[in-house]
Amino acid sequence: MDSRLIEYFLRVAELGSINKAATDLRVSQPALSRHIALLEHQIRAKLFTRTQGGVLLTDAGTLLLERARPILRQLTTLVEQVGDRAAGQLSVGLPPSWQHLFTSHYIGRLVEQYPGVSLRVHEGASHELREVMHAGMLDLAIVPFEGSPPAGYIHTPLIREPLVLVSAKDAELRPDRPVPLSRLDNLQLALPGKPNVIRTQIENTLSRRGLAFKTKFEIDAMMLTIDLARQGIADTVTPCCAISGNERWEKAVSWSPIRGMYMTWALCENSARSHSQAVREGHRLIFEMVDEILGRGVWLGAERATKSSPSATVEMVEEES
Known part of the structure; x- marks a missing residue:
């Protein structure tokens, strides 16, 4: 049995809510519900009763709650001992x-x-x-x-760095001349899909300014988006470290920091x-x-x-x- 299932069960039991536990554990509510259902299947017993306000432990759930913590402590000790050897x-x-x-x-x-x-x-x-x-x-x-x-x-x-706009060479962007955020208004962009933090921040900030956010592609491959910018197919936004100091890209594309945007x-x-x-x-x-x-x-x-x-x-x- 995966010990994470027990840990998920304990958090749900502590908070009395799958939604609250999902937020605390940083997993989606449907995923956490599936984990609890899998644990109930493995144990062959219902652990929670669903209510309008959350969940309540069944008798089986109460028994598991009482006995699971010592087992997890023993497992943690074992993992630490194994970790010493690793x-x-x-x-x-x-x-x-x-x-x-x-x-x-x-x-x-x-x-x-x-x-x-x-x-x-x-x-x-x-x-x-x-x-x-x-x-x-x-x-x-x-x-x-x-x-x-x-x-x-x-x-x-660790590091704070600018976000940069990357375009084709003939766009004549320059590293020493930051561009305003408005430069991205209606620009055809190639960016990763959500939940990528750069994509989310750019989209939200443009929206707050009343500027149009447009994506031509959603591509979860940073080097490919830079190459598309090189070809003039779509512009992209990346952390500065993806371009700065890289002679291959510095010669192949034009790029500028976006004024005021950092990561x-x-x-x-x-x-x-x-x-x-x-x-x-x-x-x-x-x-x-x-x-x-x-x-x-x-x-x-x-x-x-x-x-x-x-x-x-x-x-x-x-x-x-």
């Missing part, structure tokens, strides 16, 4: 936009300095990395900053794995290399984010029109 393993999640400036160099440095570490790298969109991370499959992940991460995870602000990245750490030497070294190396990249000045407009800076409390910031 201290040489490191699983890292990284966004595609970081590939050129950071990821390739990070992997090379880590393998060179710690040849005994068994490394697994998962590259994916931010919402995918969150799902994989919260499923316990990653030790570290670089994701958009969350002010209130789920229990068991630590978010440390803050954070390092998300699974606290259950913080004791691992491999995780500690992977964590240290991420900050070391970020500082090195910023020191070289190749990451246009980027700066270290801190817990005290206002930009570190949100994912994207609209500073001015």
Whole structure:
């Protein structure tokens, strides 16, 4: 039996509501209902009675509630003991936009300095990395900053950088000349579908300004959207790190920061794995290399984010029109 099902059951029992538990656990209400139904099927007993105001425990549910916690504590202890033996393993999640400036160099440095570490790298969109991370499959992940991460995870602000508009070469955008948000009015864009944070923020901000948001394509592949911009098929918006310092794209497209639009990245750490030497070294190396990249000045407009800076409390910031 998947221990997560028991954890989901306990949260529903504590809150007395599947809707409230789904919000707290950051899963959809239908998905949580399916998990509870699966647990009831495996146990062969009804655990909750649905009411207009939420759910009530049945006798079987009350019995499970009383006996599940000690079992989960024993399982946690076992996992920690196994984790001690797996201290040489490191699983890292990284966004595609970081590939050129950071990821390739990070992997090379880590393998060179710690040849005994068994490394697994998962590259994916931010919402995918969150799902994989919260499923316990990653030790570290670089994701958009969350002010209130789920229990068991630590978010440390890392980088604040501009969002940039990417167009064909003949659009004559320039990195040293930011464009206003109004430049996106009625522009045919190639962007990821929701729940991508850039797509959501751009759409919401344009709507608040009374500007038209248009997508020509929804493509969950950042490099493809940049290539479409190169061909003049559709423009796109990306984090600056996807273009800045990348000679291939800097020569093939034109691009400009969008005035006042920023994104803050954070390092998300699974606290259950913080004791691992491999995780500690992977964590240290991420900050070391970020500082090195910023020191070289190749990451246009980027700066270290801190817990005290206002930009570190949100994912994207609209500073001015």
